[in-house]
Amino acid sequence: MVRSELGLRLEAARKKAGKTQNDIAEAKIFGLTKLREIETGVRAEPGDVWTLCRFYEVEPGEAKELIHLADMAKSEAFWEDSRDAVPGWLDLYLACERRCSRLAYWHPELVPGVFQTSTYAEAVMDTDGPADPAVVAMRLRLRQERQRSMLERTDRSVQIVLGAGTFDLEIGSAEVMTEQRAFLGKVNEQPGVDIRVIPHRARAHSDLAARFSLMDFPDNQRPSVVYLEALTGARYLEGTRHVSAYREAFANLCLTSVPIEEFK
Numbered sequence: 104m105v106r107s108e109l110g111l112r113l114e115a116a117r118k119k120a121g122k123t124q125n126d127i128a129e130a131k132i133f134g135l136t137k138l139r140e141i142e143t144g145v146r147a148e149p150g151d152v153w154t155l156c157r158f159y160e161v162e163p164g165e166a167k168e169l170i171h172l173a174d175m176a177k178s179e180a181f182w183e184d185s186r187d188a189v190p191g192w193l194d195l196y197l198a199c200e201r202r203c204s205r206l207a208y209w210h211p212e213l214v215p216g217v218f219q220t221s222t223y224a225e226a227v228m229d230t231d232g233p234a235d236p237a238v239v240a241m242r243l244r245l246r247q248e249r250q251r252s253m254l255e256r257t258d259r260s261v262q263i264v265l266g267a268g269t270f271d272l273e274i275g276s277a278e279v280m281t282e283q284r285a286f287l288g289k290v291n292e293q294p295g296v297d298i299r300v301i302p303h304r305a306r307a308h309s310d311l312a313a314r315f316s317l318m319d320f321p322d323n324q325r326p327s328v329v330y331l332e333a334l335t336g337a338r339y340l341e342g343t344r345h346v347s348a349y350r351e352a353f354a355n356l357c358l359t360s361v362p363i364e365e366f367k
Contacts, residue, residue: 105176105339107144107325108198112169113155114142120159132158144325149173196330196337201252203318204259207353210314211266211301213274214283217249218263218290223283226275258321260295264356266311267303267366291363299360302367308355317349 117127124142128135132154140146141155152173156166172195200206200217208215214223221243228234228242253261273280291298301311316330329340329349340346 105172105195106147108195109147109152109169109172109176110142110144111198112172113152116156116159116161116165116169117142120161122159127155127158130158147173147176195339197249199318199320199328199330200249202320202325204321205319206253206259206261207264207317207350208262209264209316209353209356210269211311212268212272213314214265214269214287215263215316216246217253218287219246220279220283220286221247222279223274226279229275254290254293254296257294261297262353262357263296263298264301264353264360265298265363266301267305269300270366287363298363299357300363300366301356301360305359308359311356313349313352315349315352317346317353 117124124135124138127133127138132138133141133151137146137151141151149170152170153166155161156169161169213227216224219227224243224246225239228239253259270280270284274283287298290296313331317327318330319327326341327346327350329345331338331340340349
């Protein structure tokens with residue numbers, strides 16, 4: 104997944120620099136086979152990325168990010184630290200969210216950011232303490248852009264399972280919660296969107312423990328990935344063992360849940 108993202112960004116950097124794949128081969132940077140493998144996500148070495156960044160005259164900040172991606176690509180599972188207002192790991196998640204053909208999301212107590220109303224999102228941000236108004240505005244704008252992108256695409260399916268606690272826990276105020284639930288009901292009417300809730304009287308099972316997102320991509324452009332978000336960072340899991348386990352867990356959650364319009 105990381106190699107695929109890196110390949111796409113390097114291909115974009117090459118085109119931005121006005122270079123063709125043949126230009127790279129003729130300059131004896133890399134052979135065509137190796138370059139194609141890099142751009143299609145088959146291979147990624149930090150040294151190769153550094154060489155291409157120099158040839159494309161990539162800005163230092165972006166080059167640092169690309170080399171960091173190459174470092175991360177060596178691991179099957181990795182953590183990205185969260186320090187900034189909009190943390191670095193979010194860039195990778197947003198790239199996956201934009202390109203995925205199917206998004207499955209489970210959380211026992213929180214509406215996914217992509218479908219939060221502005222008032223609900225602000226109340227969630229307030230739980231971290233006072234924030235710079237400019238930072239809040241930037242985060243809200245980002246959520247709105249994600250939401251619009253998610254709802255405008257007709258070639259993507261979204262399935263969300265929420266715990267009953269999502270509506271028992273008051274975020275902001277009762278009015279904020281009423282608005283948020285009404286918005287989810289409206290979103291649920293969109294083609295390709297299915298929002299479900301675990302009822303209060305559902306029997307407990309092990310799949311309730313882990314909150315996660317699972318993303319699949321069109322035409323196997325990149326491997327499916329499981330996204331886990333924690334207090335200080337995020338984890339991405341790929342590989343058949345991980346993805347299969349979470350896919351089974353999500354299927355069990357769907358069986359336990361009911362459509363949001365039936366949830367009382």
